[in-house]
Amino acid sequence: MRVIELTGGSVAIAGRPVLRGIDLTVEEGEFVALLGPNGSGKSTLVRALTGLRSLTGGTLTLFGTPFADFHDWRRVGYVPQRPGATAGVPASVREVVTAGRLTHRRLLRRLGRDDRAAVDRALALVGLAGRANDGVAQLSGGQQQRVLIARALAGEPELFFLDEPTAGVDAANQQALADALAALKADGATIVLVAHELGPLTDLVDRAVVLRDGRVVHDGAVPDDALAHAHHHQRPAHHDHAPHVASPLEPRTEERR
């Protein structure tokens, strides 16, 4: 099944073209790496694919459904860019991860056995089962990133977007992430991941799509320069104002509005 089909996808921000006619198809079970220099449009593409940013041109179908008719966001998980989003939040690791179940619960229904099992599985997948009752603020940046990944995993997504989950994350945490994504992939999930260098994720990647200046300049094997060595990665200022991660306790549905 074709999970993502974007044809001629364009986005302009404040009149400036940021994505210019992107064609991208992703099949069920594929692991696609989105690569490209700073400002090439990777995050904007992920936001467009998750409905956080409207396309100004082109057509998009998700799971074979035209975007305008697609409402099954429970099937989609998203881990935004911006490590440290959990810093200073007085919540336990388990509480943050449990927030990932909100779209599965009816309003005011208490957590059920399925919810708790999914939370436990997600915590185990990212290797944080032993830290469930610790405050998130006590964890390192890399571990906090894993908490956000576990929160998205708790929703048991079939299509999973991660925006630079390895940026600024140490080797041990990168390996933990690679293990979690390998397990998710083995379960048949479709994964789209933004990265600068792939490091321990390299072997999981089926296809690399490279953006430059809002266009796809490569779609195929992973290019050599993306394999391991670090690029100097300057985070542009606009990421400090990312509108969609006000709090890790915010339900995913609200992140999408």
Ligand SMILES: Nc1ncnc2c1ncn2[C@@H]1O[C@H](COP(=O)(O)OP(=O)(O)OP(=O)(O)O)[C@@H](O)[C@H]1O
């Ligand atoms: N909210 C915004 N307001 C204004 N310009 C924006 C906004 N979001 C993105 N842009 C611009 O769109 C272009 C693409 O940005 P985007 O974040 O998608 O690139 P990226 O490839 O993800 O870069 P990075 O690797 O730095 O995250 C950049 O020139 C950026 O400045």
